[in-house]
Amino acid sequence: MTDLLFLIGSNSDRERVLPALELLEERKLSYELHVFSAHRNLDDLLSFLESREGDFRLVIAAAGLSAALPGIVAAKTRLPVIGVPLVAGELSGIDALLSISQLPKGVPVATMGIGKQGLLNAVLLAERILKMKEA
16 A cells, blocks of 8 residues: 655645655655646546545645645545645635635645745655554
């Protein structure tokens, strides 16, 4: 089983999440990176989650602007979800932070800070969660 599923909303986000991917490798956490937009290919995202949920122990979902990705994932999986707002748009990630942190009851997402520090903290939190499950 793979430790975590790392989701980004766009291919253009790959470079932004590189520090997190490097830290995952440094910490020897197994992961798969996939690109799914909650707006542009929602059906593909939902099909993927339905068919592959059992392959992962945790999800990190990084998104900018309206940042619907973490909330959609949390609504459709029983896995723990860590949401990371990315720096984007005129509000530089503030809109993404609010979108991820203000989800309704029943859609739990651990919300990290904006950008690189949030990405790195997401990996560190994921590592802690995964180690707790092993104990």
